[in-house]
Amino acid sequence: MPVYKAPTRDTRFVVNELIGLETFQNLPGFANAQRDLTDAVIEEAGRFVSEVVAPLNQIGDREGCTRHPDGSVTTPTGFKAAYRQYVEGGWATLSAPEAFGGQGLPHVIGFVMEEYLASANQAFAMYPGLANGAISSILVKGSPEQQQMYLPKMVTGEWLGTMNLTEPHCGTDLGLLRTRAEPRGDGSYAITGTKIFISAGDHDLSENIIHLVLAKTPGAPESSKGISLFIVPKFLVNPDGSPGARNAVAVGSLENKMGIHGNATCVMNYDGATGFLVGEECKGLAAMFIMMNAARLGVGMQGLAQAEAAYQNAVLYAQERRQGRALTGPAEPDQRADPLFVHADVRRMLMDAKTFTEGMRALSLWGALQVDLSHDAPTEEERQAADDVISLLTPVIKGYGTDMGYKTATDMQQIWGGHGYIAENGMEQFVRDARIAMIYEGANGVQAMDLCGRKLAAHGGRAIQRLFALVDAEVADAGDDLASVAGPLGKANGELKAATMWFMQHAMANPDALGAGAYAFMTLTGVVSLGLMWLKMAKVASAALAAGSDEAPFYQAKLVCARHWATRFAPQAGALRREIEAGADTVMALPVEAFATA
């Protein structure tokens, strides 16, 4: 069975040493984040997840969820008990606001837990993960009464939530949706329609499920400007706050899918179900994006999470499995063969994985810090700066993070050779589970268009200029000892600037030039952002070593990974820029008939 141990030392490096969470304690939202508390939370979260949640990962994959003849859905063996422990341990409440029973810790800490949960068991992690999105939108757009009615039990995890966007004919293009919301005159609406691919749509983990559903009111515009957001509880809530009558929402079927078998992916039938409008009619898109942005960062984290879990098992196998000899001569001559670990090509994959996972952990948690700062920083200017950066990087963390998560999981499976293809060893599950993260919450091509079509242009390119400046400042501030990292980062940033300039010069005349280069641009931004993190981490490591740290090997490894980024990741920047500058020419040249098989 595959193993998982939460990488708490590395998390604490990022939280304490890289982003210095404690240094923000003067800000309102960070008051609870004393280092001794957050360190304890991190270690305890790691222990809980490794001991309670991880052992259910393979069971969940094998058993999947079950829809019973009465329409009810049960989760795999052990999920219910583990979820009860999760709720009782208060793990759902970490970064939720104190006003609704949360612990009021920064999002950074909530994200740490999201990574660990998703590494241990992505299908399990999705149950509370989807609820987080639902909570976010009620927090921002719900009325005080709605917040009071739903949030306290959602924050504790006693109730879970879902996001109902997709319909059979309508995924990215929400203007096409057909689910109707008829006002009943009593303030409620009758919701009717079919939603598909609803993760955690029904299950036996919580006593109620709060569905957030996009639907159209009568006479609403046909475009995405005509959609509204509704709360549709599985059980209507009694005045005393207890679950009451069963609402008219039912699971039509469960999907049979490539992975995340332990999560119930439901077809949901709404048949005049009672729903309550969140915010205003026809303003559902904005509320939906609040939900989505939280979810997208979480999905990016899933890419990292599957990569990390697969990496840990590849590291163990590379030590245990003996095959062949080191190119430099037998490493362990008294054995019949050397461990896989001696082979440079195996080590290449492990170093790529280590450089990606540690870099992505830094980027994700630093991104979570920007979320916190966008709310809690003392000045409007600082809040705006943080918001600019995280708005820009959300599609990058989601898109680049999940692409690389899948690639890394695949590489780690490769280290296992034929044994990696065998189900019982668990490596192939990491790949199948990682695959979905590239698709849901906006396929990665949609993330690329969000980045290039929306985020890049907003406020005259203010956000990308901030990123350029952040990288330039970090490069300028690097000492000679880090020139081998700062140099390639500066160069990669130059490629990103050039690609941005190229878009500015060509996208207006031919929007397809933007579309054809958007994916490469997203990847390029990912490469640069990872490099920014590695230069920051290298500086921390360098300072720790200079100060005579008694954890020298830990910091030396950081310096090696930073150089690995510079030599093995940074070179891609030039190629990506050239792809972008190729424009739409060959991409859009052929008519549809040219793609038909003859």
Add this chain to the structure above:
Amino acid sequence: MPVYKAPTRDTRFVVNELIGLETFQNLPGFANAQRDLTDAVIEEAGRFVSEVVAPLNQIGDREGCTRHPDGSVTTPTGFKAAYRQYVEGGWATLSAPEAFGGQGLPHVIGFVMEEYLASANQAFAMYPGLANGAISSILVKGSPEQQQMYLPKMVTGEWLGTMNLTEPHCGTDLGLLRTRAEPRGDGSYAITGTKIFISAGDHDLSENIIHLVLAKTPGAPESSKGISLFIVPKFLVNPDGSPGARNAVAVGSLENKMGIHGNATCVMNYDGATGFLVGEECKGLAAMFIMMNAARLGVGMQGLAQAEAAYQNAVLYAQERRQGRALTGPAEPDQRADPLFVHADVRRMLMDAKTFTEGMRALSLWGALQVDLSHDAPTEEERQAADDVISLLTPVIKGYGTDMGYKTATDMQQIWGGHGYIAENGMEQFVRDARIAMIYEGANGVQAMDLCGRKLAAHGGRAIQRLFALVDAEVADAGDDLASVAGPLGKANGELKAATMWFMQHAMANPDALGAGAYAFMTLTGVVSLGLMWLKMAKVASAALAAGSDEAPFYQAKLVCARHWATRFAPQAGALRREIEAGADTVMALPVEAFATA
């Protein structure tokens, strides 16, 4: 259900127009390859595969194979009947020698069939595919009596064959194998041991199965120099050629794996089974490599094959599925939304797939031509030249072809969005099936080491020099109209030369520098080889257009794909060279403890 239509027009383009098979008719092995015959074979093969084999692909995935209490194994519904049609149609005999009942067609034509079969149903294709490897080694290393006893029925497909190399503790490193072969004094050996991951190890398709088994004779050296190859028939063959007594070989279990469910992946227990030595004792490695090289080209073809099948279904979906609007304004304003096909990012993936599959088809069939020429070319010099090129390119076709096959299948699944993750749509099966091709017959990292550690250095680098010269000549011969392809190809070839030079200068001093760069070198060679094919194809297309072909759109599409290679594939060459030149520094710097989770 996914569809598959054999791309016969494109195959005929490669066979007739690119490699000009008919022009070799003066050579002994090509006498049967008149164009009207081969064209008819290609069309008929395409029809048979699309109508008979493809419809079983999803059934095979769902049902898998079954091991019964008596140890017998049955294949999924329909496989047995389809295989009977395959044998009765003479499809197994295409490129087998006439002396044993084959049709004596060039390997090129056999490879066409391998591609189609693997696209239609990889799990099914593996049954005859493995037999091809077994046939190759008996043809070259078997005694005349063995050839007479086994080959006629193997060539027709009445009997199938397997390759038994791997043991639980022994994959790449064959020196570790433990299966014993004790001489019985009557010319036979008693074979005892356990083999794992034996594809098509048992089944109900053929009346006999000829296992080729690596084992060690008493007193043999412990290294791979001590292994011998044995024929171990499932049923011992009577003097009249009919299957006789059941041999002591049994299936211990079937593996539960990520994909290729329709193929029986067996644990094989040999318990004093009767085996017959092929060639000499302790010379099994050479015989095994004959088997392996044939199999590796076939596996490379599987990468292409899964990419092609996934591509066809993505093209259809991109036309049917409507979502959003073209960036340049509504393409079909009377519809609620445009087809996915209008989106540049979707088209990017389709163009990448088209450029890879058509380029790889050309490379594989051109490679098969080199196999034929290495046997049949009139002069020793020509035979050697062909052998050099295909020896060099075999690991590239296997490694790069399957890496790109998996990537392409993943991209095509991505076009389907959430629907691509749902099992019934079949897109995720292409990805799971494509994944194994990167692993078996030598994991791709092993291919990279074969290329860089063995093929590159052989005969003073003669083979890679031939590739450089082929590319240079093709570039020099290109007219101004093809400068946009020839220029980038010449540049990419320059990067490959520089990388080769770098290896020469550094690998002796530090073999790990070779190991750390081998994978990037394999990819770089793949990029250049694909470019070589695209420049060749562009020339053919350009000439056809100049001659006023009435298939202008077909040839125009070739020119666009050639430029797509130049703008979207070629830029990777520089990045790969820089990765190679980074050497082993960061790759090998860290001790094993640095990879442990803390």
